Amino acid sequence: MQFKEAAVLTDPIDSAASGLKPTRVKTEIIIKTLTCLPLEKDQKENDSFLIQTAGEYEIKNIFIKGKALTEESGEKFLKTVYLIEAEGLKILNLGHLSNPLDSKLFADEEIDILIIPAGGEPFLNAKDAAKVINQLEPKIVIPSFYKVAGLKRKAEELKDLLKEFGTTAEPVEKLNIRKKDLIEEETKIVALKI
Secondary structure (H helix, E strand, C coil): CECCCCEEEECCCCHHHHCCCCCCCCCCEEECCEEECCCCCCCEECCEEEECCCEEEEECCEEEEEEECHHHCCCCEEEEEEEEEECCEEEEECCCCCCCCCCCCCCCCCCCEEEEECCCCCCCCHHHHHHHHHHHCCCEEEEECCCCCCCCCCCCCHHHHHHHHCCCCCCECCCCCCHHHCCCCCCEECCECC
């Protein structure tokens, strides 16, 4: 995500585990929604500020609120979901969510953009992802963790979520969004090319 003040990268690709090529962009903030325990002590990664736990952060006019998914975390890993607020936009990244979201977790927030896993086990399947989308009613949905060419792990295809939600989406290279461009209509699913 590129904002005026800084670039934010969420969940950098681990090429060894996924089989996908890592993103090569300059970022000021890196957010990890799944962190191995014990936590990395250094709050920097490649000269970027690293966020890997629940809490409230303000970095270069970007406000980030992390909430731990304690029921989905374990002795070896920690899962966190993050609300990112910048330039009037509220972006909710559900990261590695495996079970439907607690309805109280972000009930008071008006979400503009929702990044949601929709590739099936070990993350949300298409049916559960559609339930969460309908619960939060974001303006734009960006699915993640679905099947793409080169992915090593088993995953559901994007078409499963699109069918469940009753829509279509052609993958795009880039998505430019400003708050003023968002209209109060039906939720739109946007797939980004990987």
